[in-house]
Amino acid sequence: MSTLPIICVSYNPCIDRTLQVEYLKEGKQNKATYVSEQAAGKAINIAYIFGELNIPCAIYGFIGLDSAVVFDDRLKKVDNHMRRLPIRTRTNTTMIDDIQKIETYVREIGTPLDVNRFQELIDEVLSVVQRHQWVVLSGSLPPEVPVSLLGHFIIELKKKGAQVAVDTSGEALRVAVDAEPTLIKPNREELCSLVGDELFSNFGITQSAEHLHHFHPMMDILLSDGQNGCYYFADQIRLHALFEPSIVVPIVSTIGSGDALLAGFLAKQLKGHDNKSSLVYAVRIATSTLPNVCAGDIDMSVVNSENFEVTITDI
């Protein structure tokens, strides 16, 4: 159990712009019925949730000067060490079709970052991290930062005795897995990209996770699977968590529910709870974000609601 603040690292934050339309018509004029803009990015969403849960958290990374104020506001309950750079912060746009219940997501890759800036961030975090402290590396890398640096970062953090949680995708995720962090949080698509399409379609989700865990037995896997809940693979532990009845919350946006899942899980692990109760809490926190447009906005009345159960099954 660690009482040290969790460190979140945000190297490619974004503004999440969400537009709600009644019925999205491709190639036609569409009228937005609701617009929201939110300081976001995976690590930002996670740090925000820790702040809301009164869990000590420090955040390091970069933010464009153009949007520093909205990030400062979002992170006011967090020990904020984000460096301001004279760059444009990317905007990721989600269009929510209210009638068809479809989310269309357009993601920007972000402004290229000088490799030296990234190395400085690594050095900064390594200079403060302590043994057993959790470090969350979440989100994509900015263009021009070689993915090998993420692997190097994870290895150096582990040498310092830190516990490292990673949520990223593509080549960065593959490199991260090779560096064997303490925990990864892939979703279905990310797991598929790790094991390959053929193996995934032949084996299915749990056997694919089993396969990955077999080759990386020291790396725990918190695998999210949308409406099917989540799975947890660790040494001698195979669990599935699902909330029921699934209709209890209206689903407005699922963006950021994976961040909430990871934040909820780590929040309980940090306090020394066992894996099962950490998973229950993780699913409750993730579920509570679904009725909200803004990524990472949790609702404690849903988290604590007696109207739904999270069932845990050994698999």
Ligand SMILES: Nc1ncnc2c1ncn2[C@@H]1O[C@H](COP(=O)(O)OP(=O)(O)OP(=O)(O)O)[C@@H](O)[C@H]1O
């Ligand atoms: N449609 C849904 N119905 C019920 N629960 C959901 C739904 N979508 C997400 N969840 C909950 O949120 C968790 C995370 O979902 P998901 O697998 O979609 O994460 P993700 O793809 O990493 O999301 P993001 O990258 O936007 O943060 C799930 O494990 C589940 O508990």
Ligand SMILES: O=P(O)(O)OC[C@@]1(O)O[C@H](CO)[C@@H](O)[C@@H]1O
């Ligand atoms: O482009 P990345 O860094 O992989 O993910 C960015 C992002 O999709 O992650 C969050 C949801 O998890 C959103 O707030 C944000 O738009």
